[in-house]
Amino acid sequence: MDKQEIISELQALLGGDRVQTAPEIIKKASVDYIGFRQYERFDGKDWVPKAVCVVKPRSTEEVSRALAFLNKNRIDTVPRTGGSSVTQSIEPEEGGVILDGSEMNGIISLNEQDMMVTAKCGTPLEYLENYLNERGFTAGHFPQSLPLAHLGGLVATRSIGQFSTLYGGIEDLLVGLEAVLADGGVVRIKNSPRRSVGPDLRHLFIGSEGMLGFITELTVKIFRYTPETRWMHSWAIKGMSAGLDLIREVMVEGYRPALVRLHDAEEVQRLFGGSAPEDYGILLFIAEGPVSITAAIGQAITEIAGRYKTIDLGTKPVESWLKTRNDVCYQMDEPVYYRHGMVADTCEISAPWSEIGKIYEAVRERLPREMPNLVAVGGHSSHSYVQGTNIYFTFGFVVKNGAESVRADYMKVISVIMEETLKRGGSIAHHHGSGKYRTRWMPEEHGSSYTLLRKLKEALDPNRILNKGVLLTD
Numbered sequence: 001m002d003k004q005e006i007i008s009e010l011q012a013l014l015g016g017d018r019v020q021t022a023p024e025i026i027k028k029a030s031v032d033y034i035g036f037r038q039y040e041r042f043d044g045k046d047w048v049p050k051a052v053c054v055v056k057p058r059s060t061e062e063v064s065r066a067l068a069f070l071n072k073n074r075i076d077t078v079p080r081t082g083g084s085s086v087t088q089s090i091e092p093e094e095g096g097v098i099l100d101g102s103e104m105n106g107i108i109s110l111n112e113q114d115m116m117v118t119a120k121c122g123t124p125l126e127y128l129e130n131y132l133n134e135r136g137f138t139a140g141h142f143p144q145s146l147p148l149a150h151l152g153g154l155v156a157t158r159s160i161g162q163f164s165t166l167y168g169g170i171e172d173l174l175v176g177l178e179a180v181l182a183d184g185g186v187v188r189i190k191n192s193p194r195r196s197v198g199p200d201l202r203h204l205f206i207g208s209e210g211m212l213g214f215i216t217e218l219t220v221k222i223f224r225y226t227p228e229t230r231w232m233h234s235w236a237i238k239g240m241s242a243g244l245d246l247i248r249e250v251m252v253e254g255y256r257p258a259l260v261r262l263h264d265a266e267e268v269q270r271l272f273g274g275s276a277p278e279d280y281g282i283l284l285f286i287a288e289g290p291v292s293i294t295a296a297i298g299q300a301i302t303e304i305a306g307r308y309k310t311i312d313l314g315t316k317p318v319e320s321w322l323k324t325r326n327d328v329c330y331q332m333d334e335p336v337y338y339r340h341g342m343v344a345d346t347c348e349i350s351a352p353w354s355e356i357g358k359i360y361e362a363v364r365e366r367l368p369r370e371m372p373n374l375v376a377v378g379g380h381s382s383h384s385y386v387q388g389t390n391i392y393f394t395f396g397f398v399v400k401n402g403a404e405s406v407r408a409d410y411m412k413v414i415s416v417i418m419e420e421t422l423k424r425g426g427s428i429a430h431h432h433g434s435g436k437y438r439t440r441w442m443p444e445e446h447g448s449s450y451t452l453l454r455k456l457k458e459a460l461d462p463n464r465i466l467n468k469g470v471l472l473t474d
């Protein structure tokens, strides 16, 4: 089918105003916030594969009609909602179509008795959270991209929020959903507190990155909103390894603060300059819930911190972090460091306690040695479990040769992080997903279970139209 035919057929199916063809709109819908693409755009070299059009359905029925047509004609399709991905996951195939759910937004129902809220896939998370707060509830999901991300994308990427130690990731929050399969069939997974009726089918869509279906509606848990009973505190600690040991003790002893963060000395100088001695990291804790619980958690963490060589920093660093935690979302379009000829970004991995410190040390040792133009590599742990934690590496390098060299240098950093993680049995993506830039490491990540992902793809999207290039190698 040629381009014009695709556009005309989609217009006939959904209405002319639902199919956008202006080059600027297509380009804007095709790019996410991965560091090298952003720099390419800043440098004027903003090439991305060209989609034919952006389709903006208003209802599940319209998604179904569009997908049935795209599938029948084997047209590559990239689902998207908020566009805040950082993994090249919404970049289309040349000649493909972008299926954009951002205009399917709004809250469908709030169920205060059963403590859940149902909303459409394009509902911005920030809108949902404000809506809930006004009624005394919270969704408990606070990714840093709260001002940018929409619900469909948050489920499709298996996202996680800053208060995950208490509320969990989106996999713990999602109760049920509705999705449209590649052939246009609509499926609904009903809302239940727990079921024992076979494999949990929600997980076909959680983290599927748009390659198994298009999520149209979803239901998430809600919780009482009690910011007034929060306990918070921070300590400085020397050495990442001591900080990780302290967090492990908090988790293993059974405490569940909402926020558990450990920034290394590198990040402290950049983010909390002057709050701690030069070679110290900073630990931040917040507990939420009824005051009887937050007070007990606070007392226990204070006791644990006393067993280590920590410096009490009071509440100020946490307060300042709370105020500025999402500011980066408002500077994404042109970060200031670009003007200084630098690229900076992040990459997150996870591993059991026994390995996480070794991965952190290995990456920090290797990168400066192998990349003369590296100017910074640091990291923080921000999501902890009884079995281990994540490290969110932050890095920056000087651009050697304009946009031409940025991608190679960027992927060099990522390769080192992936290799050191896989070598020690860690996982190469804690919450951003594979996208199209981590796919080549997926066979090693999944090992013998990778075949299950291929078989799922064959069963649910046999024509392979949905988001080619994420998760699955060709």
Ligand SMILES: Cc1cc2nc3c(=O)[nH]c(=O)nc-3n(C[C@H](O)[C@H](O)[C@H](O)COP(=O)(O)OP(=O)(O)OC[C@H]3O[C@@H](n4cnc5c(N)ncnc54)[C@H](O)[C@@H]3O)c2cc1C
Residues within 6 Å of the ligand: 032, 033, 078, 079, 080, 081, 082, 083, 084, 085, 086, 089, 090, 101, 121, 142, 143, 144, 145, 148, 149, 150, 151, 152, 153, 154, 155, 156, 157, 158, 159, 160, 161, 162, 208, 209, 210, 211, 213, 214, 215, 216, 328, 329, 332, 431, 432, 467, 470
């Ligand atoms: C500054 C910044 C901070 C961030 N912080 C966090 C963080 O703290 N935690 C975190 O988890 N992530 C974070 N992210 C990453 C990003 O916000 C998340 O991946 C988010 O879940 C993406 O949601 P979105 O609506 O923007 O999805 P999009 O970018 O539109 O899409 C992301 C993926 O989901 C698929 N998808 C989108 N909508 C649908 C749908 N309706 N049905 C099926 N598939 C769909 C797409 O195909 C793509 O693969 C951050 C990003 C930025 C830019």
